[in-house]
Amino acid sequence: MATSTTTRSEEAQKDLDQPRRESRFGSILDAAELVFAESGYDGASMREIASKADVAQALIHYHFKNKAQLFEAMVARRSSSINDDRAELLDRLFEKSSHPDLEDIVEALFRPTIEAGRTSTNNAGPYARILASVANSAGARDQELAKKYYDPIALKYIDALQRVQPGLSRADAVWAYMFAIGVGMTMMAQTGRPKRLSDGACDDGDAEEMLGRIVPFICGGIRALA
Amino acid sequence: MATSTTTRSEEAQKDLDQPRRESRFGSILDAAELVFAESGYDGASMREIASKADVAQALIHYHFKNKAQLFEAMVARRSSSINDDRAELLDRLFEKSSHPDLEDIVEALFRPTIEAGRTSTNNAGPYARILASVANSAGARDQELAKKYYDPIALKYIDALQRVQPGLSRADAVWAYMFAIGVGMTMMAQTGRPKRLSDGACDDGDAEEMLGRIVPFICGGIRALA
DNA sequence: GTCTATAGTTCGATAGAC
DNA sequence: GTCTATCGAACTATAGAC
Incomplete structure (x- = not known):
């Protein structure tokens, strides 16, 4: 069988290539x-x-x-997957309860990012580092990417914060969101500084350990604003 | 007068040049x-x-x-002045009271930086942007600078946090410090994102406005950890 | 201490064969 | 779709006159 044309044989072969490399x-x-x-x-x-x-x-x-469009394509790939997950987590929280815990919302803010593109261990992947750099840069290219790929989901989170914390003014909800992201970038950047400052006790390579401390910190901060 | 030698005349001239440019x-x-x-x-x-x-x-x-040493010299100049001020503010707080307000300590953490090298307006200067970038980078050069110029004062602040908030473990005091810095970098970076997300209501170019929101946020966060 | 001129390297991007 | 080869521009750093 399959002695007909080389064309047909090549088409059949396509789907059998192991790493699916088109x-x-x-x-x-x-x-x-x-x-x-x-x-x-x-x-x-x-x-x-x-x-x-x-x-x-x-x-x-x-x-x-060119280089700029390669960078954008790399951001677009990860951010679309991450932000789909974040939006879905947020929607589920409000489906299950009309008044979800602030803690759950804050955790939903970060978990998809630290799980994106990581290989096996418990740390955040390389994309998290890129994100930390983009978020803290005032440069035009970085802020255009932030606006295009992250501002829409940010507004959804700001809405959510106001709903579960009705004492927050709109402006304070925006500040709360920005500060939460600022704390989160400390985790994404994975600088190793916590280990240095604590003689090894604090490990910012351990994303679960960090989440366990970041979430209560941010929630305490937000409640202090309201 | 002053018709003697050109040498003497030149020496006298030196101190009279207006912008004191040696x-x-x-x-x-x-x-x-x-x-x-x-x-x-x-x-x-x-x-x-x-x-x-x-x-x-x-x-x-x-x-x-070379470029690397120019960068370090620029960091060294600002950081030594800033961190002298920060250490002095911290010492004064503990001179005035054996148990200063957490709010005052957190404010002392940031105020010298946002006032360093700024010209006239109410925003932080260009050095604050550089600092935000260095602090959130895992690169070897940036972390060596952080270690050399900022780790010593960081340890002093971590000590101070533990003294005014005795419920904090050493590890949690380190986390608290890192998170506080993370929030502060949101202000230093001056990205303009808060304005975008709030339709102009929140201005991260206004350092006083930001300090007024950052300090209660961080204090609430730290108290939630203890 | 400050300059002009340039050496020597690295970079982003393109042309063109397969 | 992927390659080899290379162009032209930009960069860091140095040599040497003043």
Whole structure:
């Protein structure tokens, strides 16, 4: 059987290739994520990304045109998956109760991000580092990305904060959200500083340990504003 | 008078020059601060710094050897002044009372930074932006600077937190400090995002407005940990 | 201490074959 | 879709005159 045309044989073969590689598109995004996380946007080079993805540099330009659009594509891939999860978590909390716990809302704010793109261990993945850098930058490119990919979900969370904490004015709900994100970025950045300052007792590589301390801190802070 | 030697005349002239410029050392640091704040370490170029300082590029290398040491010199200048002020504020609080208000300690944490190197208005200066970037970066250079110039004063604040909030374990005091800094970096970064998310109601360019909301938030968070 | 001029490297991006 | 080869620009840093 299957002695007909090579064309048909090639089509059948397609679906049998193990790593389902129709192109190197995804591998380039993976490599970009690693290199941008390590060196930042300006510190990263297309050469290093190409090398880590094991492709020619020209292939990156073929798929993504230039460095800026590669960076945006990498942010878009992760953020759309993460923010879908965040929105769904939020909706479920309000389906189960008309007045969910503040603690659950704050945890829903961070958990999808620390679980995105991580391999096996308990720490946040490389994308979390990129996010921390983008969030704390006033540069035009970073703030345009924040606006495009994160402002819509931010407004949903601000609404949620006001609903479970009716004493919050709109302005204070925005401040509360910004401060919560600020605390969260301390976790995403994974600088190792807590370990240094505590002689090893505090590990910001352990996302679960951090969540256990961040959530009560933020909730206490928000309740102090209301 | 003063018809003797040119040498003597030149010496007398020195002290009369209005802007007291013995060298362009300080102007280079000022320009570096502006450019690094705008573009980050890797995004900044020695050419642009030289241009903004109105000196030849080679002069920067003469005074600071290379880009990394210029960056460190800029951090060293501001941080030493800021952290002297912070330590003194902290000491005064404990001189006036054996049990100062947590609110005063948290305010002392940030006020010297937002007042450093600013020109006239109510916002934090360019150095605050650089600090936000360094604090949230896991890169080796940034963490070495954090360790060298900021870890010692951080330990003093962690001690202070434990003294005024005796329920805090050492580990939780370290977490509390890290989270407080995380919230503070939201203010230092001056991204403009609060304005975007609030239709103009929240302005992170107004440092006094932010301090008024940040201090109660952080204090509420710390009290929730103890 | 400050300059001009430039060496030497690295980078983003493109041309063109397969 | 992927490659090799390379162009042209930008960068850090240095040499050497003043």
